[in-house]
Amino acid sequence: MAKLTTLEEFIVDRQQEFPYASGELSGLLSSIVLASKVVNREINKAGLVDITGSAGEENVQGEEQQKLDVYANEKFQAALESLGEVCGVASEEDDDFVAFKSKEALNGKYVVLTDPLDGSSNIDVNVSIGTIFSIYRRQSEPGKPAELRDFLQKGTEQIAAGYVIYGSSTMLVYSTGHGVNGFTLDPSLGTYYLSHPDLKTPSNGKIYSINEGNIQLCEKGVQDYVEKCQDEKKPHKARYIGSLVADFHRNLLKGGIYLYPATTKAKNGKLRLLYECNPLAFIAEQAGGRATDGHQRIMEIEPKELHQRTPYFIGSEQMVKDLEACL
Numbered sequence: 219m220a221k222l223t224t225l226e227e228f229i230v231d232r233q234q235e236f237p238y239a240s241g242e243l244s245g246l247l248s249s250i251v252l253a254s255k256v257v258n259r260e261i262n263k264a265g266l267v268d269i270t271g272s273a274g275e276e277n278v279q280g281e282e283q284q285k286l287d288v289y290a291n292e293k294f295q296a297a298l299e300s301l302g303e304v305c306g307v308a309s310e311e312d313d314d315f316v317a318f319k320s321k322e323a324l325n326g327k328y329v330v331l332t333d334p335l336d337g338s339s340n341i342d343v344n345v346s347i348g349t350i351f352s353i354y355r356r357q358s359e360p361g362k363p364a365e366l367r368d369f370l371q372k373g374t375e376q377i378a379a380g381y382v383i384y385g386s387s388t389m390l391v392y393s394t395g396h397g398v399n400g401f402t403l404d405p406s407l408g409t410y411y412l413s414h415p416d417l418k419t420p421s422n423g424k425i426y427s428i429n430e431g432n433i434q435l436c437e438k439g440v441q442d443y444v445e446k447c448q449d450e451k452k453p454h455k456a457r458y459i460g461s462l463v464a465d466f467h468r469n470l471l472k473g474g475i476y477l478y479p480a481t482t483k484a485k486n487g488k489l490r491l492l493y494e495c496n497p498l499a500f501i502a503e504q505a506g507g508r509a510t511d512g513h514q515r516i517m518e519i520e521p522k523e524l525h526q527r528t529p530y531f532i533g534s535e536q537m538v539k540d541l542e543a544c545l
């Protein structure tokens with residue numbers, strides 16, 4: 219059997235692609251890898267340990283925090299803080315960004331935004347969930363605490379982004395702007411191996427993913443597009459897991475479109491621009507796909523707030539273009 223490439227070997231092999239100081243990217247990714255393994259271990263025994271159910275608090279989104287949301291947030295933050303290259307983090311679970319104060323971290327050149335646990339409504343029912351991350355160079359001066367402007371950068375400024383999917387197997391998929399690669403965790407060795415090299419998404423597909431329970435609240439153009447997907451002459455498959463990472467990952471591999479439009483109840487939709495939409499848009503585009511709010515490229519949106527939401531349409535290029543043509 220051909221020798222499998224570990225994630226660590228792959229990062230070193232591809233270090234020249236990362237325009238900044240050698241070792242910084244591997245350091246950044248290795249801390250995310252470490253935290254993902256710790257979180258994965260808890261998820262795998264979710265029914266046995268006191269990690270399921272509500273944490274009894276609400277986050278800034280007004281959503282009830284799950285224990286695993288809080289646990290994952292702590293683990294990723296601790297791993298990134300201990301690194302010294304990251305001067306601050308922002309996450310779905312924290313009202314405000316966190317500027318690290320240690321001497322090394324003050325000189326850290328990167329900020330990281332995370333959705334520590336994506337698909338929270340699926341935690342207790344053993345359905346795939348994930349973690350999403352987005353990495354930027356800081357804009358503020360090294361040596362001083364991170365500032366809000368370090369986080370409010372357009373998606374086009376991302377230097378790396380990716381996600382971890384905790385499913386039947388655990389995978390980490392990321393890009394530094396030079397293609398997309400997927401790694402599968404061998405739980406017995408605790409090592410990620412390259413399993414999906416140079417991922418490309420089909421330019422067209424047959425899968426559409428939308429919470430149809432909201433369809434009456436969506437604009438006519440979205441209803442028209444969904445009707446097209448239900449055309450008996452060219453039937454598509456409706457697939458909706460309710461975990462963005464899992465729906466995105468399936469559609470990335472098979473070809474498809476994920477839609478979370480604005481509704482009469484949620485004028486800007488549900489998903490968060492900075493730590494859900496931008497990082498997956500980065501991956502989608504690197505794999506040949508497309509991501510828009512229906513009218514503009516997601517990564518061109520100028521962020522104004524840390525937790526701002528946006529309507530979201532992402533997936534195979536032709537399908538997203540067909541959707542846009544309906545709007």
Ligand SMILES: O=P(O)(O)OC[C@H]1O[C@](O)(COP(=O)(O)O)[C@@H](O)[C@@H]1O
Pocket residue numbers: 310333335336337338339429460461462463488
């Ligand atoms: O239940 P709905 O309205 O269909 O929303 C499901 C969507 O909300 C999310 O759960 C939001 O993410 P979080 O779980 O990280 O809050 C997405 O993963 C998912 O695609």
Ligand SMILES: [Mg+2]
Pocket residue numbers: 333335336337462494
């Ligand atoms: Mg999420």
Ligand SMILES: [Mg+2]
Pocket residue numbers: 287310333334335336337338
């Ligand atoms: Mg979340």
